[in-house]
Amino acid sequence: MNLRGRLRNMTAHQSDRSRSEAEVALDVARYKYLLRVSSPQVFDMVHAEVFAQLPVATREAVYRRLCRDLPEELRPTSSDPVELARAAACAQDDDPVYLLRVLRRPGGEAGTTPAPAGRHRADATTYGASVLEASARTAASSPAAAETLLGFDTSMEAAQMHPTHSVPRRGGVDNRPPRAEWQP
Numbered sequence: 001m002n003l004r005g006r007l008r009n010m011t012a013h014q015s016d017r018s019r020s021e022a023e024v025a026l027d028v029a030r031y032k033y034l035l036r037v038s039s040p041q042v043f044d045m046v047h048a049e050v051f052a053q054l055p056v057a058t059r060e061a062v063y064r065r066l067c068r069d070l071p072e073e074l075r076p077t078s079s080d081p082v083e084l085a086r087a088a089a090c091a092q093d094d095d096p097v098y099l100l101r102v103l104r105r106p107g108g109e110a111g112t113t114p115a116p117a118g119r120h121r122a123d124a125t126t127y128g129a130s131v132l133e134a135s136a137r138t139a140a141s142s143p144a145a146a147e148t149l150l151g152f153d154t155s156m157e158a159a160q161m162h163p164t165h166s167v168p169r170r171g172g173v174d175n176r177p178p179r180a181e182w183q184p
Contacts, residue, residue, distance in 0.1 A: 024133050029157040030149060031136035035099060036157075038148045040089060045144035047085035050135045058131055059084065061107040066091065069098075103132040
């Protein structure tokens with residue numbers, strides 16, 4: 001059974017809302033994996049799909065943000081999804097978490113910080129006023145990403161999703177017992 005199936009089984013007794021949150025978290029983890037390992041061609045195709053799915057106003061906000069954040073020679077020339085994907089790839093090359101920040105707060109102004117913890121859920125949620133959830137869902141279901149996502153189940157991102165899932169060691173499985181000083 002793959003990670004998605006295990007997560008569904010884990011959350012089957014919980015409410016539909018919890019299951020939905022688990023699916024969102026899985027899509028975001030798969031998106032993070034894609035950002036880390038995809039080839040430039042896959043990255044461009046997936047992000048052209050992602051940006052094409054955004055509402056026009058949000059796509060314009062992403063365009064303005066890329067124009068503000070990137071050097072002049074790397075800025076997008078329009079809010080066309082293919083052009084935004086090209087510029088996003090340039091930004092991602094320089095900063096591996098750039099797109100996660102932009103998609104969480106596409107219209108965010110320079111120097112703004114997220115709301116402090118403890119505020120009302122609607123104000124403090126990481127995904128509030130965000131397009132990360134929709135973007136991650138689009139990217140994770142993209143046919144262009146299918147081959148790249150085959151390695152997700154043994155990735156760091158998958159291991160972070162499910163505590164019993166582990167990333168295989170390079171030399172095979174380590175069956176030795178834990179050291180005496182090891183603490184969980």
